[in-house]
Amino acid sequence: MKKHNFSAGPCILPPEVLLKASQAVVDLDNSGLSLIEISHRSKAFVDIMEKARALALELLGLEGKGYKALFLQGGASTQFLMVALNLLEKRAGYLNSGTWAAKSIKEAKIYDDIYEVASSKDANYNYIPKGYDIPSDYDYFHCTSNNTIFGTQMKAFPKCDIPLICDMSSDIFSRTLDFSQFDLIYAGAQKNMGPAGTTLVVIKEDVLGKVSRKIPSMMDYKVHLSKGSMFNTPPVFAVYTSMLTLEWLKNLGGIAAIEKENEKKARLMYSEIDLNPLFKGFATKEDRSEMNATFTLENENLKETFETMLKEAGINGLNGHRSVGGYRASMYNALPLDSVKVLVEVMSELESKA
Amino acid sequence: MKKHNFSAGPCILPPEVLLKASQAVVDLDNSGLSLIEISHRSKAFVDIMEKARALALELLGLEGKGYKALFLQGGASTQFLMVALNLLEKRAGYLNSGTWAAKSIKEAKIYDDIYEVASSKDANYNYIPKGYDIPSDYDYFHCTSNNTIFGTQMKAFPKCDIPLICDMSSDIFSRTLDFSQFDLIYAGAQKNMGPAGTTLVVIKEDVLGKVSRKIPSMMDYKVHLSKGSMFNTPPVFAVYTSMLTLEWLKNLGGIAAIEKENEKKARLMYSEIDLNPLFKGFATKEDRSEMNATFTLENENLKETFETMLKEAGINGLNGHRSVGGYRASMYNALPLDSVKVLVEVMSELESKA
Ligand SMILES: Cc1ncc(COP(=O)(O)O)c(C=O)c1O
């Protein structure tokens, strides 16, 4: 039985993408060679890389605006480090809105001063801090658009005169935004873009070259940019499958089209959480994430029944992260509305049983 | 037509591995979920990671000897950096035997003093330097077991009292060695182990913890070891496919069995290069690599004919690296002896035509 996959990441991808990626592992476009056996310097792979980079910019509306896209290795966690190495000279401002934000602060602190402009840690990160000031003499401001673990999402971004950096790992390509307000965006592929193993970095080139430290080659955005994202052997399968997913999104109508679907799924999910007396949402309502809905089951005695019902319905990956407990329904781009309907039915069936 | 794939990396993998990896992208072991859609914290994936780590140690004969295996991201190029960050306090010795060795030196120099114990750069790296001394008060000695671009291979390794570090990217799992002479071995997967996108690092744990600098989490071997190679989201497809390839090698009889095959392929290849008057080997005979045979066609006028014949025979990836020119036949573990036979036939057919 095909599952309803609510996993928080790695997570569901479009079935047609899985099929095409699977075929390419045996034979890429009837070339007689597997995708993973060819040289990354071959025309076939260079074309794939270039297409992936171009599609990322196109979908974000950043073509011809001074931005370049890179597909790097190391996960978003390596970006915590690369952002600081490439951009932090003296002091930077960070918004501490969740576990990943806190980790980005920890890594940057190795290199220089970090100022937490605001934090929601005291409330176990159940809301997005607002109303803070960002000093205009800082090197940059860093924030996390969607807090995967806690299920909160930034609905607006601060206007600021310094470079704006955003970790969009768990909501990139899910909603329309003016992406040109950001100077650097990064996102691990394994939510809305592809398999784990590559990280998209979109950089406005003019923010680079302003720090005095010597940057190791593999950590240097300029090095990767100068080599067309192929300074060393790229993670070919992850890049190819990301390219397929971006193509799928473009064919659907781009971010504006998927945003409508994502809104429908989130509305259905949160209305069940709110109306069903057995469940309670974790995140403050105004900051609720359209990607990850976090909620708890109020009556512990019903836990076993609920989880058996989930299993019988083929629902996978609903367990909450240990820092929040309860459940987390991750509703990434590729999750069909039908999967949310199945989950909501199970929740209301539990109510009728209770 | 299925090709004869002599690509230097990414390169040929066993057909049964490609098939199984391809199936897993659609459905992993009849779970109803794709390999690339499941949580890396799921039992299914944790089992895959643990199996890959255990197989690597088992095949190298390093079980129960104080070693641990990691599957990291970033390619071997990131290891140039991590080795220095984790082990270089004051001074290290490096053997400059090729382009990759030179790059490892360049990255390490950012952190501290590096002493090139010997170099073959003046002869365009066509041999392996020998007869050098390694000061016993250095932090470590670093060498490259196989120089992919130039087709040279170390047949012996220096006895030394300091930690011995080896980049085995292009010949790991290809020949029997006493692997316990090394304290740290690393290898990008994309030659003998799997697809690009993961790097195997095998570490004798007691060499760690001796430098004073603060190491960023993603660059810290201790952090990765403490998290079972899952500090952050691992590159699941690359790890799974590497696991399949290691399993394939174990079922064949391990390194000792494949070594015999590799010797047959290399013998056939080099005897054609030597006996055929049209071709000339690049590397000094005693240092010839069993993985990458580099050679030139002496008569430029025959180039077009030769390359047409190669194409007609379905031979792929034979072009030499630009720093050497000519041709490079990479004969990694998964390349069948038959492919070498086909290549050798083309070469001797050229001779009969000429
Ligand atoms: C918002 C956010 N940032 C960073 C990360 C870390 O990503 P990676 O595991 O690729 O290092 C995650 C992982 O889930 C995330 O959700």
Ligand SMILES: Cc1ncc(COP(=O)(O)O)c(C=O)c1O
């Ligand atoms: C011996 C050796 N070391 C290092 C590298 C660099 O590996 P990567 O591209 O994974 O960074 C290569 C690549 O071919 C290599 O052959």
Ligand SMILES: [Mg+2]
């Ligand atoms: Mg701005």
Ligand SMILES: [Mg+2]
């Ligand atoms: Mg409720």
Ligand SMILES: [Mg+2]
């Ligand atoms: Mg030793």
Ligand SMILES: [Mg+2]
């Ligand atoms: Mg000859």
